[in-house]
Amino acid sequence: MGRRERDRAPPVNFPARPRSALGPSGGGSRRGTGQLPRRSLFIGVGLLPLVVAGCGTRGAEDAPVTEDEDLLQEHGFADADAQEIIDQLEALPVAERPQNLIASVTPTSLQLSDDAGREAELPLPPDQFYLSVAPFVEATHECAFHSLTTCRGELRSREISVSVVDNSSGEILEDGTHTTHDNGFVGFWLPRGITADLTCALEDVTGTASISTQAEDDLTCLTSLQLT
Template structure:
């Protein structure tokens, strides 16, 4: 995880690519060196999450908070990219036997038990009963599946693998809500 020493976010004016790039704080060369110069926070998250574990940069820590993507390499260079104000990234590692504690997802170091497995996913908004996400998703090579959810909701996430099912409450309401869900046991 990246320490609290990261530079504060610069507020973006509009939702255009140009203003999102302008709101990146920290070392622009870090983004360039890892091939992310023209990518925004969500694009980098999706690209790193989709990589096979063996292809993920070993010298880069990429952590997702409720409001930003924070990058730091072995040389101590840091960059922070804002996430959309209306979306929240939740990375979920459903498990049967083995898990780890986590609060803010690390795209380069977190590993889940169920790699490359098809899992049925259902997310329901607790206040409205509206289904926010429903369908089959395949966990990435790191054992996680990523969900881009609306901000400002409390809900229930259910995952099913074969005959095994588990549920967990989720929240996208606060700036300190967790982005890494590793306590959803399938039984």
């Protein structure tokens, strides 16, 4: 497996956000649109002092899928597949996330490593793509591939309305209310091979981003979706 990196960056100031009139309860809206870059990004810019992030930036490589049984056993993943591990780690309170484990999601696999130098790589379902989303109002960080143990978003444990609409077919893939996890993210398992519009709304602010699940360098960590 390739390298995993975590950056730290000093906080920066974001411009005051405009107010708009939309929320889950209805009304008109102004939509902030975030365009997703297709190549890997560096990380760690634009954080408030209490928002600390560390995300993967390595490319999706054609490495063989491997399993270190000791690593999986020690962290309680011996009988779990990639989807089960991702869902479990994403939902953990931040204080309970393992400090000695890095778990990164690429478009094709879950990559695990620990401080003992052990590594494992588990394939994602062939027909599904995992996208973790951290909508924000004032502070964010840049990220390419989601780190389940170190990524942090601004809006922790907040109820947001989410819709995902397939650009080709117009099919509504997601439409409902979700509560962001303790890390400020909410994850979605989406069909592979699509482009779509993802919209999030929180109270009187909303934002929309274009997403893709087609390529091996598509992002699994969406942090550019600002709510305005």
